[in-house]
Amino acid sequence: xxxxxxxxxxxxxxxxxxxxxxxxxxxxxxxxxxxxxxxxxxxxxxxxxxxxxxxxxxxxxxxxxxxxxxxxxxxxxxxxxxxxxxxxxxxxxxxxxxxxxxxxxxxxxxxxxxxxxxxxxxxxxxxxxxxxxxxxxxxxxxxxxxxxxxxxxxxxxxxxxxxxxxxxxxxxxxxxxxxxxxxxxxxxxxxxxxxxxxxxxxxxxxxxxxxxxxxxxxxxxxxxxxxxxxxxxxxxxxxxxxxxxxxxxxxxxxxx
Amino acid sequence: xxxxxxxxxxxxxxxxxxxxxxxxxxxxxxxxxxxxxxxxxxxxxxxxxxxxxxxxxxxxxxxxxxxxxxxxxxxxxxxxxxxxxxxxxxxxxxxxxxxxxxxxxxxxxxxxxxxxxxxxxxxxxxxxxxxxxxxxxxxxxxxxxxxxxxxxxxxxxxxxxxxxxxxxxxxxxxxxxxxxxxxxxxxxxxxxxxxxxxxxxxxxxxxxxxxxxxxxxxxxxxxxxxxxxxxxxxxxxxxxxxxxxxxxxxxxxxxx
Numbered sequence: 001x002x003x004x005x006x007x008x009x010x011x012x013x014x015x016x017x018x019x020x021x022x023x024x025x026x027x028x029x030x031x032x033x034x035x036x037x038x039x040x041x042x043x044x045x046x047x048x049x050x051x052x053x054x055x056x057x058x059x060x061x062x063x064x065x066x067x068x069x070x071x072x073x074x075x076x077x078x079x080x081x082x083x084x085x086x087x088x089x090x091x092x093x094x095x096x097x098x099x100x101x102x103x104x105x106x107x108x109x110x111x112x113x114x115x116x117x118x119x120x121x122x123x124x125x126x127x128x129x130x131x132x133x134x135x136x137x138x139x140x141x142x143x144x145x146x147x148x149x150x151x152x153x154x155x156x157x158x159x160x161x162x163x164x165x166x167x168x169x170x171x172x173x174x175x176x177x178x179x180x181x182x183x184x185x186x187x188x189x190x191x192x193x194x195x196x197x198x199x200x201x202x203x204x205x206x207x208x209x210x211x212x213x214x215x216x217x218x219x220x221x222x223x224x225x226x227x228x229x230x231x232x233x234x235x236x237x238x239x240x241x242x243x244x245x246x247x248x249x250x251x252x253x254x255x256x
Numbered sequence: 257x258x259x260x261x262x263x264x265x266x267x268x269x270x271x272x273x274x275x276x277x278x279x280x281x282x283x284x285x286x287x288x289x290x291x292x293x294x295x296x297x298x299x300x301x302x303x304x305x306x307x308x309x310x311x312x313x314x315x316x317x318x319x320x321x322x323x324x325x326x327x328x329x330x331x332x333x334x335x336x337x338x339x340x341x342x343x344x345x346x347x348x349x350x351x352x353x354x355x356x357x358x359x360x361x362x363x364x365x366x367x368x369x370x371x372x373x374x375x376x377x378x379x380x381x382x383x384x385x386x387x388x389x390x391x392x393x394x395x396x397x398x399x400x401x402x403x404x405x406x407x408x409x410x411x412x413x414x415x416x417x418x419x420x421x422x423x424x425x426x427x428x429x430x431x432x433x434x435x436x437x438x439x440x441x442x443x444x445x446x447x448x449x450x451x452x453x454x455x456x457x458x459x460x461x462x463x464x465x466x467x468x469x470x471x472x473x474x475x476x477x478x479x480x481x482x483x484x485x486x487x488x489x490x491x492x493x494x495x496x497x498x499x500x501x502x503x504x505x506x507x508x509x510x511x512x
Contacts, residue, residue, distance in 0.1 A: 048331075051308055052307055052308070071336060074335050074336050074339050074340070075304075075331035075332060075335040075336045076331060076335065077335070078334065078335035078336075078338070078339045079330050079331040079332065079333070079334035079335020079336065079338075079339075080327060080330050080331045080334075080335065082334070082335075083330050083334045083335075083356055083358060083359075083404065083412055084330070084412070086356070086358045086359055086406075087358040087406045087410050087411060087412050088410045090358055090361055090406060090408060090410070091408060091409050091410035095360060095361055096358075096359070096360075097355075097359045097360045098334075098356075098358075098359050099353075100339055100342070100354075102339060102342045102343040102346055102352075102354075103339075103342055103352070103353045103354050104351060104352075104353045104397055105346055105351055141360055148339065150342075150343045150346060152346060152347060153347050154343050154344045154346070154347035155343060156339055156340070156343050
C-alpha cells in the first residue's frame, strides 16, 4: 500500500493576509503524514507591480508576463510570499523548503507558444522531478512550491499555481496515495455563487460537463475543475475543492 | 583526507549586471569538486527600495532594516537575485538550489540586540546546519545562499553576506578542506586603493593589524579580513580575496 500524501494549493488571498496565513500555517502543520504546499500570490504581484508603475494585463484570468512583470513575480512569489510561508512553517516545527521549479531542477517548463495571445514569460509544465520530491519528503522535509518554473536555458517562467499543484500531484501519484486540495475563498463548488450553502458535495466529469452547459459552473472554476479531473484520470486518489480553513476536513466539493 | 570544497562569496555588483553575472556563472560552473555560492544584492535592494519610495539608511556599511525594508530584501535577495542565479546555473548544468536560512532551517540567527544602533530586522548567525549542506553537496546539489536567515519564530532576518560565507565555511570545515573566496571589484587587498597593481599577495593577522594601524587597510575591508582571519582560526584551509573573474585562479590576496 502506498503512503499518504496531502498536497494543498492555496491562493493568493489566503497567503497575503497575516490572519488567514497564520490560520493556514496552523492547519497545514497539523496535517499528518507527507505533505506539500503550493501557493499563489497574484494579488501581491498586482499590488507590487502597481507600486512600481507596471501595468498588470490579464487575459482569461492569466497574467501577461513581460520582462518587467517577470521580475515582479520572481520577487513576490519566489521571495516575499514563499519565504514568509517557509519561515512561518519553521516556527511551527515544519521543516519546510521553498522551491521554484529552477531549484534542484524540480519543475521544467516550456515558454508558452504565441497563438492568439502572447502571454510572454509564461511556462507550460513539461515535467516534475518526482524522485527528488520523494527524497525530500522521506527526509521529513516539506516542499513549498512557488508558482515559478524554468526552461533549463536560464529563464524563470511564470506558471499557474493550480497547474503546478495538478502536475505535481500527478507526478507523485505513482509513489503516493495523493489527496489534492484546492483551497480558495468559497466553501466548495457552488450551485449558486451568491449562496455559500449551495455547495455541490460530489462532482464527476459527466456532471461537470452538464453544469458547464447549464452555466452553473463558469469562469475560473472551469480550468480548476478541469485540472482536478485530469489529476484523477492520471492516478491522483482524491481531489477536494474547499475553504482553506477546512483543509484536513471533509467539507467542500469532492471531485471523483 | 577531507574532500575539497570551494565556497565563493560574490557581492551585489557582480550578480546584478547581466554581463558580469554571466561570466561569474561560467567561471563558477567550471570549478571542480564540491562548491557553494553565497551572494549579496545590496545595490538592487537599494534601487528597488528607492523605486518603492523607501529610504535606505546605512550605518557602518550595514542596512537599517525596518519592516518595509525587510520586505524589499526578502523579495530582492530571496527572489529576484537568488532565482536568477539558480536558473542561470541550471542552464550551465549545475544543479543549484537557492536557499535562505529559513529553508530547511539551514541558518538560524538571533535578531541583533539594540545597542547604540537599532539595526532592525537584522540577524546575527547562531548556527549553520552543516549536516544538511553536506547531504546536499554529496548528492551533487550546489547550494546558493541568499543573505537572509531566520530566527525560528517566523521572522526572516537580513544578514550580511560576508558573515554568512564565513560562518558557513567554518561550519563546513569539520567535514571538508574549505577554500573560501571573497570576490569583489578589486584584484585583492590593495596597498594603495588607487593602484590596482598594489595587491598585497599574502596577509596574516600580524600584518593585518599593522596595516590597519598604518591606515593602509580601512573601511569595509576591515570586517571582510576579520571574517577571513576568524574563518582560518576556526579551521578553514584557505581564504582568498580577489576579483570575481579570478575565481579558481591564484590571484588576489591570500589570507593565512
